[in-house]
Amino acid sequence: MKELAKDILIEKGVSPSYHRLKVLEYLLENRNHPSADDIYRKLIEEIPTLSKTTIYNTLKTFVESGLVESFNILQNEVRYEYNLNPHAHFLCKKCGKIYDLPDYDNCLKNQIIAGHEIHDHQINLSGICKNCREKE
Amino acid sequence: MKELAKDILIEKGVSPSYHRLKVLEYLLENRNHPSADDIYRKLIEEIPTLSKTTIYNTLKTFVESGLVESFNILQNEVRYEYNLNPHAHFLCKKCGKIYDLPDYDNCLKNQIIAGHEIHDHQINLSGICKNCREKE
DNA sequence: TACAATTTTGTAATCATTACATAATTGAAT
DNA sequence: ATTCAATTATGTAATGATTACAAAATTGTA
Numbered sequence: 001m002k003e004l005a006k007d008i009l010i011e012k013g014v015s016p017s018y019h020r021l022k023v024l025e026y027l028l029e030n031r032n033h034p035s036a037d038d039i040y041r042k043l044i045e046e047i048p049t050l051s052k053t054t055i056y057n058t059l060k061t062f063v064e065s066g067l068v069e070s071f072n073i074l075q076n077e078v079r080y081e082y083n084l085n086p087h088a089h090f091l092c093k094k095c096g097k098i099y100d101l102p103d104y105d106n107c108l109k110n111q112i113i114a115g116h117e118i119h120d121h122q123i124n125l126s127g128i129c130k131n132c133r134e135k136e
Numbered sequence: 137m138k139e140l141a142k143d144i145l146i147e148k149g150v151s152p153s154y155h156r157l158k159v160l161e162y163l164l165e166n167r168n169h170p171s172a173d174d175i176y177r178k179l180i181e182e183i184p185t186l187s188k189t190t191i192y193n194t195l196k197t198f199v200e201s202g203l204v205e206s207f208n209i210l211q212n213e214v215r216y217e218y219n220l221n222p223h224a225h226f227l228c229k230k231c232g233k234i235y236d237l238p239d240y241d242n243c244l245k246n247q248i249i250a251g252h253e254i255h256d257h258q259i260n261l262s263g264i265c266k267n268c269r270e271k272e
Numbered sequence: 273t274a275c276a277a278t279t280t281t282g283t284a285a286t287c288a289t290t291a292c293a294t295a296a297t298t299g300a301a302t
Numbered sequence: 303a304t305t306c307a308a309t310t311a312t313g314t315a316a317t318g319a320t321t322a323c324a325a326a327a328t329t330g331t332a
Binding site for chain 2: 075
Binding site for chain 1: 309310311312313314319320
């Protein structure tokens with residue numbers, strides 16, 4: 001995983017510093033759409049000097065270089081993920097879990113709609129997830 | 137417009153207080169997806185005692201009663217609108233304007249996808265708008 | 273008019289994110 | 303290996319949207 005993270009960074013032209021490797025490894029291993037704070041709280045366990053600003057700087061670098069995607073399905077915090085395949089997000093309003101829905105992305109990227117040039121798009125769904133429905 | 141706002145409130149079961157009428161009238165007249173602060177800054181001109189908490193309370197009431205929709209196309213603030221027809225949002229990253237795209241909503245509401253029950257959905261697009269493209 | 277319920281106000285708190293100056297680390301050249 | 307400049311990380315303070323909450327005002331109704 002460590003080598004994979006390094007290769008990914010180098011390929012995207014991001015120099016692979018220690019902290020960047022750690023953040024990317026976290027994102028590769030945790031596909032649960034973490035917040036900046038989630039990542040910080042986990043990594044500070046093994047990097048006691050870690051600063052939260054470093055997490056924000058790193059995530060900003062990753063998003064700008066197209067390595068990681070951020071999305072605003074919650075109104076109070078940004079979530080991040082390593083998943084470059086097109087997909088929609090589903091938020092369960094009961095348990096708070098976020099799911100990827102690979103088949104529900106209309107791929108409008110790079111299209112022109114009503115004269116507007118689409119660069120990015122997010123599809124955010126919400127409701128009650130399968131798990132929570134089965135519990136009822 | 138004043139009577140229309142009152143009728144809308146009553147129909148949705150929201151008692152039509154003075155401030156609620158003013159906020160809804162603003163939303164009916166301003167279809168530019170304002171923030172809570174946009175609404176506050178405009179209304180305080182004619183209601184000098186207006187509190188920002190009132191704006192937040194009112195918007196919360198409106199969203200909960202299905203009268204107004206909120207969406208998170210920006211990562212730092214919530215935007216609001218009165219537009220009950222299905223539509224997507226497009227944010228121009230150059231001029232910051234938000235457009236409605238009536239034909240780009242896949243209407244997943246009330247469907248079940250991968251076992252999850254969809255209650256709400258938002259489609260957020262971004263890029264360069266028609267206006268900004270023509271200026272270049 | 274009285275009174276209870278609802279709505280509004282104002283202040284303070286919360287919390288994610290950013291600004292910025294300083295310190296540490298890195299990588300290349302000698 | 304050493305030096306040095308450039309990049310990256312740190313830590314504190316600031317920002318800004320939103321919420322909590324208690325007191326004051328308003329409303330609708332009897």
